[in-house]
Amino acid sequence: MPRYFFTVLPGLEEILADEMQAKISGECIQDKTRGKVYFDSDSPVEHFLALRTADNLYRFIHRFPVGPHKLHLHDIEQEISRLDLSMIRPDSSEKISFKVNASRAGNHTYSRFDAAEAAELGIMRRYRHFRQDHSGGHQLEFRLDLVQEEAVFAIRITGCGVQV
Numbered sequence: 001m002p003r004y005f006f007t008v009l010p011g012l013e014e015i016l017a018d019e020m021q022a023k024i025s026g027e028c029i030q031d032k033t034r035g036k037v038y039f040d041s042d043s044p045v046e047h048f049l050a051l052r053t054a055d056n057l058y059r060f061i062h063r064f065p066v067g068p069h070k071l072h073l074h075d076i077e078q079e080i081s082r083l084d085l086s087m088i089r090p091d092s093s094e095k096i097s098f099k100v101n102a103s104r105a106g107n108h109t110y111s112r113f114d115a116a117e118a119a120e121l122g123i124m125r126r127y128r129h130f131r132q133d134h135s136g137g138h139q140l141e142f143r144l145d146l147v148q149e150e151a152v153f154a155i156r157i158t159g160c161g162v163q164v
Helices: 013-023 045-050 070-081 112-126
Strands: 003-007 028-033 036-040 057-065 096-105 130-132 140-147 150-156
Touching (some): 045 057, 070 112, 070 150, 096 112, 112 130, 112 140
Parallel strands (some): 096 130, 096 140
Antiparallel strands (some): 003 036, 003 057, 057 150
16 A cells, blocks of 8 residues: 655644544554654545645655765665656656755755755666756656655655656
């Protein structure tokens, strides 16, 4: 069963979880963290779009450890380059424009922009038909959240026309 998460204003996680249980059948809430509610579901994505408390929907891809120093940016790139992203557009060999948004909490000697760039390089290393696009015309948007020594990598479903 695929794992997803919604972003929500911090403090509204319980309200979103209650709304999910009332409006969506078949989902299984797995975790609630600051500003996020993680859940598993086989339901079509369209069922989730009626929730009023949620901001954005993401498909969870991978969780992995990260180091705090600039030299660990290469590890982020390597980890992302090993991911199988074929669930996004499995039969596509056309050029796909994308960007990675990153957030960072904790003591790191690199910025969230450095982390996003490392993730983008990892994606392009494995998928030659993917190209960075920071102009706002991208087809896909990935999210990389670094909290202390852990990273979560996901793809945005809402607002990008992604069908996974």
